[in-house]
Amino acid sequence: MxxxxxxxxxxxxxxxxxxxxxxxxxxxxxxxxxxxxxxxxxxxxxxxxxxxxxxxxxxxxxxxxxxxxxxxxxxxxxxxxxxxxxxxxxxxxxxxxxxxxxxxxxxxxxxxxxxxxxxxxxxxxxxxxxxxxxxxxxxxxxxxxxxxxxxxxxxxxxxxxxxxxxxxxxxxxxxxxxxxxxxxxxxxxxxxxxxxxxxxxxxxxxxxxxxxxxxxxxxxxxxxxxxxxxxxxxxxxxxxxxxxxxxxxxxxxxxxxxxxxxxTSTYRPNLQLLAESSIKKQELYPRLFHFLNENPGPTIIYVTIQKQTEALADDLRQQGFNAKAFHAGMDAAVKANIQNEFMRRDDLIIVATIAFGMGIDKPNIRNVVHFNIPNSLESYSQEIGRAGRDGKISTCVFYVCGEDLHLREMFARADLPSRKSLCELMKDIFDKNNVNIPVGGEFKTSHYDQEREYDIRPVVLKNIYAQLEIAHGLIRATTPIYTRYSFKPGPNYHATLASDPSPAAKAIKDYSQAARIWTTIDIESASASLRVPRSDIVRKLNDWNESQVLELKNAGVLNVYKVIKPLPRTSAEIEALVDHIYTTMQKREQEALDRTEEMLRLITSKACFSRSLAQHFGDDLPDGKRECGHCTWCLTHVAVVQKVPPPVQFNHSAFRAILKTIPHRDDPRFLARVAFGITSPRVTKLKLSRNPIFGSMADHKFLDLLNAFTRECQK
Known part of the structure; x- marks a missing residue:
């Protein structure tokens, strides 16, 4: 396999x-x-x-x-x-x-x-x-x-x-x-x-x-x-x-x-855009149940995190609705069955993360409900666009809750590493070995190791390397390689090995070590000792794998980068790179926060929801109309008020508990992440996500936490 x-x-x-x-x-x-x-x-x-x-x-x-x-x-x-x-x-x-x-x-x-x-x-x-x-x-x-x-x-x-x-x-x-x-x-x-x-x-x-x-x-x-x-x-x-x-x-x-x-026009005249507001989530459940009773039909309810899909689907079933959860962490076969059932039935409610909906072409979806704040107007537009493709009236409800603001900030703040982490990563990439590689040469690195070492999330590390490639033209990603090869010999393996005089076959024979089932091969040592190109040995293994001489298994990914121009050598050059990349990442974090504000302005402004959404995409309502006539604003001409929880007193006991549990004072952003409940490779490595301190200050503002932990780290 x-x-x-x-x-x-x-x-x-x-x-x-x-x-x-x-x-x-x-x-x-x-x-x-x-x-x-x-x-x-x-x-x-x-x-x-x-x-x-x-x-x-x-x-x-x-x-x-x-x-x-x-x-x-x-x-x-x-x-x-x-x-x-x-x-x-x-x-x-x-x-x-x-x-x-x-x-x-x-x-x-x-x-x-x-x-x-x-x-x-x-x-x-x-x-x-x-x-x-x-x-x-x-x-x-x-x-x-x-x-x-x-x-x-x-x-x-x-x-x-x-x-x-x-x-x-x-x-x-x-x-x-x-x-x-x-x-x-x-x-x-x-x-x-x-x-x-x-x-x-x-x-x-x-x-x-x-x-x-x-x-x-x-x-x-x-x-x-x-x-x-x-x-x-x-x-x-x-x-x-x-x-x-x-x-x-x-x-x-x-x-x-x-x-x-x-x-073409983004405006869909058959979609009724509605919104309601509350401070606490608990206030919205009765409203949701009432809405679903009054508006039957195939429905998608979008929530932000996976565990919410299970909890809300269970609540709905207890209210007598036919509801199922759907999220990216589910088994592929289970997800396929749920999706197929949704396509067949006209009474099913799917409670899902954004993992559900892409490729769903069901014409009679009657309702799309956002039970949490969407991450952007673009996401919102795409998700409500799944309703009413048959042209019949369909309803899109957005329940905005002050408690949800924490979730949106958590996602927006999750990707930016500390500047110290980025600086250490750059020193690792441009170490004394790599900077001596000539243009056209290659270096290898383990993204997995760097993620854990420098507390940088996988997608963020990938983005950093992409900036070095695209914005700075220093390197180019090429085909990753495997570090470990093993195989299970087939019936013809030994005869094939004996009859093949090629250097690659000799390398496989001399540097393979058989175990009870799998045989391992040290390709790097074989290549270096026998001066056989690594690619020749791998190609031979692949050829034999194709012809069923053996069954090949590989593991241990190393990412490979080709040097496009001389790499930075001095501290000043590396510092300049760090400045540019970190500024770009800070800008993206702020843009993620701004997108939440744009989403909230759509429903709290004194303007037609449909027109504001169309104008965001450079569009407008047809025939010069200023109002659609069927969104919450047009029906009431009363703005939805964003209700936020009252400010909290700084939780000094939780703050001290975090400092006591984590003795390190090298990264205030890491400490703030733990307090706010944001996972990261280092959080996983230290097994903190199940500790009571994780997320114990989630009701605080993230920047307040960051400033407080920065003061501690500077002492």
Whole structure:
């Protein structure tokens, strides 16, 4: 069985470092002739090119729709003409058809134009951040007879090798992958040489590209570079949540001109946006129960943390509702069953974290309830957009509670490490060994060890390395490697070993140590002693794994970085880097806090909720209207008042208990995190999350705690 790892760069029990060699696509047929753009602007229906009839046929025959909606036709016309596009349609607005239809049409157009041979029409590559969403889309396409696949961590080795064969033989039309896979050099080489080339690269959730977006992901910044490296013919970027500033970032990243930006109205006239306020959460339960009794139908209730899903679902069941919990920590099979049941039934209430909803295309969701504060207007817009896709009136209720403000601040404050931690990390990255590596050389590091050593959360550490790569151009992430290889010999292992005269086979023979079941091999020692390239030994193991000579297992991930330009050597250079990176991280923390304030202003201002939400995305109500007529403001013209708990007296006894339990005075931010209830690698290492001191001052302001612990650490 394949091993499991904490990286997406190799989820198949196959060495990432030699993926390109394993796939053996480098001698595959070269890309077909690129189609030239035939016009600069999308054509109106009356002037559609004859080839567009293929798109209409695909829409009808494969997807069962009679006509395109919104601006799908203009987008597809532009893509088929050879140009790139950015698509900002609301949730449920049919964004996926904008790349699925072209993927089906390319081969037909090639035949019409006589420019490519059979099976040489290339693929559409879709970059998507969510495995569940990829799986749902691929399953739906396969049911329609469309040749699609995804490279994700749910695939075993056999499935992976089958996908490689399909790519080699020109048998795929669409391939989905996660953005993290773009760090894999083998995958980049594979896509650069895929049969027929990459006709279209689709970037789903494209708002993740923008540092101004609510869900910025550094790996998304690398997609533009990837497009150039694999020579993708055109790009389509898709999102439901992009402000004008974010849309500008997306277009700039992929050189998409203004004519290539397609935005449709975010306003949904059938959605009734309501809000209520309280100081204590307990006051809201009777209101929620009453609302659900008065508004039956399929319902999603969003909460912030996983344990809340279970508790509230249990409360609802006790009130006679058919309710189930859903969160990311549940078993995959359980989640799939709950999702399938929700799709079938019309009386089920799902209490979920934001893990639920992506890819859910249920037309008759009647209610979406936010029982905690959403993390941004973008998240709120996306989540309420799942209601009422059948066009019928649906209700979206937002219960805002003063007690929830702590949760939002906890999430906003969770990512920023102390400046001291960042400084120590930089000294580790740019130690005396690494700074002497020449340009083009590589260094290896364990993210897992650095997270624990410097108390930096995994996603934050990844962001720091991305800044060094993208903002400063010092390094480039490449394919992670495994530090430990072991194998279970098959029936033909010893005969194969004896008949193979290669240096790699000798290395495997001489440096393997057999145990009762598994045999381990010291690849580093074998490579150094016998002067056999490490990649040759790993490739040999992979070859034998493919042919079932042995069953390979690997573990222990090291991240690998290539040096792009001379690394900083002096304390002043490193200090300047720390200043820049820490300032950027502080800005992002403040932006996370600001997004909560924006969310609260939406419902506490004296203005129409629907119009304020539309204006956030550079939109407005139709026909110049100033009010929608059916949100809480429009129905009452009374502003919702944000009720906050009264200020608390500083809890000196809890403060002293924390200082007594934790003797270290090296990091005031760490102490403040413990007091506030924010977990971190160091909290986990010291097993503090179950200690009574953890979160004992959660009702205080975080900055007050930070200042108090800073004074203690300075004594």
């Amino acid at each position: 394949p091993s499991t790892s904490n990286t997406d760069d190799d989820e198949f029990g196959i060495s990432s470092s030699d993926e390109a060699d394993l796939i053996a696509l480098l001698d595959a047929p070269t890309h077909g002739t690129k189609r030239k753009a035939s016009f600069d602007e999308p054509l109106p229906s009356k002037r559609r090119p004859p080839s567009f009839s293929c798109a209409v046929t695909a829409l009808t025959n494969m997807f069962g729709f009679k006509s395109f909606q919104l601006k799908q036709e203009q987008v597809i016309s532009r893509i088929l003409s050879g140009q790139s596009a950015a698509v900002i349609f609301p949730t449920g607005g049919g964004k996926s058809l904008c790349y699925q239809i072209p993927a089906l049409v390319f081969s037909e157009l090639d035949i019409l134009e006589g420019i490519r041979g059979e099976k040489d029409s290339g693929i559409t590559l879709v970059v998507s951040p969510l495995i569940a969403l990829m799986k749902d889309q691929v399953d739906g396409l396969l049911r329609r007879g469309i040749k699609a696949a995804s490279l994700d961590s749910s695939r075993n080795r056999e499935e992976y090798l089958k996908i490689c064969d399909q790519l080699r033989n020109g048998e795929l039309q669409l391939l989905y992958c996660a953005p993290e896979r773009l760090n894999n050099e083998g995958f980049v080489g594979q896509m650069r040489n895929v049969r027929g080339g990459i006709r279209l690269l689709a970037v789903d959730e494209a708002h993740c590209i923008s540092e101004w977006g609510h869900a910025f992901r550094p790996d998304y910044l690398k997609i533009a570079r990837f497009v150039t490296e694999i020579k993708a013919e055109r790009v389509v970027c898709l999102t439901a949540t992009a402000t004008p500033r974010v849309a500008e970032d997306i277009c700039k990243a992929f050189n998409i001109d203004k004519a290539g930006l397609f935005r």
